[in-house]
Amino acid sequence: xxxxxxxxxxxxxxxxxxxxxxxxxxxxxxxxxxxxxxxxxxxxxxxxxxxxxxxxxxxxxxxxxxxxxxxxxxxxxxxxxxxxxxxxxxxxxxxxxxxxxxxxxxxxxxxxxxxxxxxxxxxxxxxxxxxxxxxxxxxxxxxxxxxxxxxxxxxxxxxxxxxxxxxxxxxxxxxxxxxxxxxxxxxxxxxxxxxxxxxxxxxxxxxxxxxxxxxxxxxxxxxxxxxxxxxxxxxxxxxxxxxxxxxxxxxxxxxxxxxxxxxxxxxxxxxxxxxxxxxxxxxxxxxxxxxxxxxxxxxxxxxxxxxxxxxxxxxxxxxxxxxxxxxxxxx
Amino acid sequence: xxxxxxxxxxxxxxxxxxxxxxxxxxxxxxxxxxxxxxxxxxxxxxxxxxxxxxxxxxxxxxxxxxxxxxxxxxxxxxxxxxxxxxxxxxxxxxxxxxxxxxxxxxxxxxxxxxxxxxxxxxxxxxxxxxxxxxxxxxxxxxxxxxxxxxxxxxxxxxxxxxxxxxxxxxxxxxxxxxxxxxxxxxxxxxxxxxxxxxxxxxxxxxxxxxxxxxxxxxxxxxxxxxxxxxxxxxxxxxxxxxxxxxxxxxxxxxxxxxxxxxxxxxxxxxxxxxxxxxxxxxxxxxxxxxxxxxxxxxxxxxxxxxxxxxxxxxxxxxxxxxxxxxxxxxx
DNA sequence: CTGAAAGCGCTTACAG
DNA sequence: CTGAAAGCGCTTACAG
Numbered sequence: 001x002x003x004x005x006x007x008x009x010x011x012x013x014x015x016x017x018x019x020x021x022x023x024x025x026x027x028x029x030x031x032x033x034x035x036x037x038x039x040x041x042x043x044x045x046x047x048x049x050x051x052x053x054x055x056x057x058x059x060x061x062x063x064x065x066x067x068x069x070x071x072x073x074x075x076x077x078x079x080x081x082x083x084x085x086x087x088x089x090x091x092x093x094x095x096x097x098x099x100x101x102x103x104x105x106x107x108x109x110x111x112x113x114x115x116x117x118x119x120x121x122x123x124x125x126x127x128x129x130x131x132x133x134x135x136x137x138x139x140x141x142x143x144x145x146x147x148x149x150x151x152x153x154x155x156x157x158x159x160x161x162x163x164x165x166x167x168x169x170x171x172x173x174x175x176x177x178x179x180x181x182x183x184x185x186x187x188x189x190x191x192x193x194x195x196x197x198x199x200x201x202x203x204x205x206x207x208x209x210x211x212x213x214x215x216x217x218x219x220x221x222x223x224x225x226x227x228x229x230x231x232x233x234x235x236x237x238x239x240x241x242x243x244x245x246x247x248x249x250x251x252x253x254x255x256x257x258x259x260x261x262x263x264x265x266x267x268x269x270x271x272x273x274x275x276x277x278x279x280x281x282x283x284x285x286x287x288x289x290x291x292x293x294x295x296x297x298x299x300x301x302x303x304x305x306x307x308x309x310x311x312x313x314x315x316x317x318x319x320x321x322x323x324x325x326x327x328x329x330x331x
Numbered sequence: 332x333x334x335x336x337x338x339x340x341x342x343x344x345x346x347x348x349x350x351x352x353x354x355x356x357x358x359x360x361x362x363x364x365x366x367x368x369x370x371x372x373x374x375x376x377x378x379x380x381x382x383x384x385x386x387x388x389x390x391x392x393x394x395x396x397x398x399x400x401x402x403x404x405x406x407x408x409x410x411x412x413x414x415x416x417x418x419x420x421x422x423x424x425x426x427x428x429x430x431x432x433x434x435x436x437x438x439x440x441x442x443x444x445x446x447x448x449x450x451x452x453x454x455x456x457x458x459x460x461x462x463x464x465x466x467x468x469x470x471x472x473x474x475x476x477x478x479x480x481x482x483x484x485x486x487x488x489x490x491x492x493x494x495x496x497x498x499x500x501x502x503x504x505x506x507x508x509x510x511x512x513x514x515x516x517x518x519x520x521x522x523x524x525x526x527x528x529x530x531x532x533x534x535x536x537x538x539x540x541x542x543x544x545x546x547x548x549x550x551x552x553x554x555x556x557x558x559x560x561x562x563x564x565x566x567x568x569x570x571x572x573x574x575x576x577x578x579x580x581x582x583x584x585x586x587x588x589x590x591x592x593x594x595x596x597x598x599x600x601x602x603x604x605x606x607x608x609x610x611x612x613x614x615x616x617x618x619x620x621x622x623x624x625x626x627x628x629x630x631x632x633x634x635x636x637x638x639x640x641x642x643x644x645x646x647x648x649x650x651x652x653x654x655x656x657x658x659x660x661x662x
Numbered sequence: 663c664t665g666a667a668a669g670c671g672c673t674t675a676c677a678g
Numbered sequence: 679c680t681g682a683a684a685g686c687g688c689t690t691a692c693a694g
Contacts, residue, residue, distance in 0.1 A: 003444060003445070003470065005687065005688090006687065006688065007687085015664075015665085016664070016665045016666075017665090017687090017688080017689095018664070018665060018666080018667095018689080018690080019663090019664060019665075021688070021689055021690080022663095022664085022689090022690090024689095025689070025690090026690095029663070029664090030663070030664085031663055031664085034663080034664085046437075046441050048441045048442060048444070048445030049445060049687080049688065050387070050445060050447055050686090050687050050688065051383075051445055051446045051447055052382075052383045052384075052386035052387040052392065052447050052686085052687080052688085053383075053387050053670090053686070053687035053688035053689090054687080054688055054689075055383035055670090055688090056381070056383040056384050056387055056669095056670045056671065056672085056686090056687080056688070056689090057669075057670050057687075057688040057689040057690080058670085058688075058689050058690080059670075059689095060689095061383065066427075070412060071408040071409070071411050071412040071415065072408060072409055072412055073408070074405040074408065076408060077402040077403060077404070077405065077407060077408035078402070078403055080402050080427070081401060081402040081403055081429065084402065084427070084429040085429075088429075088430075093426065093428070093442070093446060094426065094427045094428075094429075095394075095424060095425065095426055095427070096397075096411070096415070096425045096426070096427045097424070097425075098412065098415040098416075098419075098425075099419075106377075110377050110379045111379060111424070113334060113379070114334070114379030114380060114381060114382055115382045115424060116381055116382055116383050139334065219604065219607050219608070244604060244608060247608045248608065251608070251610045254610060255610070273550065273575060273605075274604075274605065274608055276550050277550070277575060277578045277579065277582070277605055277608070277609070278608070279582045279585060279586070279610065336671065336672090337671065337672065338671085346680075346681085347680070347681045347682075348671090348672080348673095348681090349673080349674080349680070349681060349682080349683095350679090350680060350681075352672070352673055352674080353673090353674090353679095353680085355673095356673070356674090357674095360679070360680090361679070361680085362679055362680085365679080365680085380671080380672065381670090381671050381672065383670085383671080383672085384670070384671035384672035384673090384686090385671080385672055385673075386672090386686090387670090387671080387672070387673090387685095387686045387687065387688085388671075388672040388673040388674080388685075388686050389672075389673050389674080389686085390673095390686075391673095
């Protein structure tokens with residue numbers, strides 16, 4: 001009961017293997033009747049070409065790699081779902097590579113390349129010189145997801161992080177708020193830096209003093225830190241780089257009897273399900289992470305088709321974001 | 332600047348390709364000096380064997396498939412992280428297959444097999460006869476994750492869903508509660524059925540009347556439904572099959588001025604980050620989903636090594652769960 | 663439009 | 679312990 005091979009199909013159809021292969025890869029080169037006969041047998045036997053053999057012979061594997069630091073953030077899963085849906089549409093299959101250890105970077109990247117994928121989608125928060133070199137010497141197209149590649153040499157798909165932070169800050173200023181706090185993450189993620197820049201620029205442009213604090217990514221640490229901060233000062237508005245951080249901040253405030261949104265307004269970036277499960281519901285800048293993954297795979301498909309590598313003139317696609325006003329802000 | 336091939340290594344080391352291959356696959360068969368020389372060159376050149384060629388020649392790809400219906404649930408991402416960490420330990424690489432369309436089941440499964448993985452980790456909520464047949468005829472080991480396979484024919488890794496629901500129900504009864512509501516999902520997931528059974532058994536065993544309602548998986552629908560339900564009746568305890576549902580239920584109650592946990596106690600299953608971001612913090616039965624993924628890959632490794640297929644005597648591993656008491660319940 | 667043949671980059675009996 | 683050779687299951691120029 002083992003899987004049928006191309007020989008079996010050829011035999012059953014009374015043609016050579018070359019013809020079966022052509023039916024699959026260049027159907028227009030095969031006479032209609034032959035093609036249909038072969039296709040029927042392929043369907044009957046449930047034949048699928050062996051991916052390894054095909055990849056080896058054609059040097060095309062119709063496989064792409066998704067490279068991520070870790071999966072525990074819900075947003076990464078959504079992004080992959082976006083990639084997956086688009087990949088399926090184009091007949092690509094996904095290899096998943098997870099590595100959070102910078103010391104393994106080189107070996108890890110070699111492994112990705114050895115898996116002979118046709119292209120790589122790279123979700124990478126911190127771009128080091130070493131990674132830069134690795135990517136530069138990659139023989140297949142690499143596209144960065146949700147982060148802007150240093151030096152703009154590589155293609156990327158994301159949103160205008162700086163612009164969205166600027167826009168929402170400006171809007172809150174327009175609504176009469178002056179004391180606006182920006183809370184970022186201790187770890188240096190390029191997207192956070194961009195959002196911080198946008199916030200900073202909007203404050204300065206309006207003659208206000210930016211106030212930026214950095215917190216941990218860990219829930220328990222955050223709560224303590226936020227609680228202490230709020231003992232000293234309650235801003236009019238707090239913007240936090242992640243939904244989960246925003247909700248922690250809000251909960252810390254509510255436990256102290258601070259009214260949201262009357263005394264404190266809270267804004268998060270991302271719009272995960274957390275935002276809707278919060279009470280009150282969180283106002284967010286929605287980062288369409290599914291869409292980003294989906295578009296990224298779409299763009300990668302083109303790069304692969306055109307045989308573009310990272311040296312070529314690469315696209316920087318910005319997906320639309322939007323602001324979702326809910327219960328943690330007021331007009 | 333293309334990747335070095337095995338020929339390049341052989342040439343540089345002054346040996347045949349067979350020897351290089353042996354150094355990689357059966358190092359004990361190669362003389363120490365030769366081995367070390369070859370290894371040094373491999374390291375210098377950053378050589379990684381081409382995965383397709385290796386897979387084709389050896390019929391072992393050191394690749395496993397993770398098959399999931401969708402990725403948008405945070406728990407799936409954690410599970411995959413667990414798999415990934417264990418896979419890396421054993422040198423396996425991951426192919427990710429996502430399909431939520433039952434009509435494509437057969438074709439989809441053929442694709443998974445054609446990718447010539449050495450084993451399959453299958454996260455599957457609803458086990459149909461068709462899927463059953465497909466899995467039965469699979470030439471490599473298949474292990475079910477987080478769901479019990481029908482007829483116990485296939486191996487699985489999960490937790491004792493029935494037992495944990497029984498246990499927490501019994502504990503809440505011991506604490507003097509009688510009016511305990513169980514809220515499940517409209518969709519027929521095997522794990523939900525098991526939890527429902529456990530709850531039901533505990534209620535009956537204690538002479539209490541089980542009350543079970545079914546809700547949607549969608550947030551907005553749930554909120555409306557829960558709100559209406561609470562207008563008619565507020566139970567002493569509500570247990571919901573997912574954290575997110577539990578939090579929706581709780582928020583609906585709080586908006587009506589119902590005190591949690593004084594008037595209503597709420598319990599969720601899973602213990603995602605949602606539980607900690609809720610206010611008050613949610614009491615949960617923790618389902619160690621990372622651990623489940625991790626152990627599953629561990630078990631699969633053994634199955635692959637022993638060449639066991641689904642016909643063999645397969646293991647059913649139960650990972651430990653625990654109950655995490657937080658602020659939505661009282662003693 | 664179709665077939666025979668070479669080749670993709672490896673692994674693994676088989677000799678020695 | 680090591681090498682020469684066959685073969686894994688495909689694809690793709692090259693002839694015809």
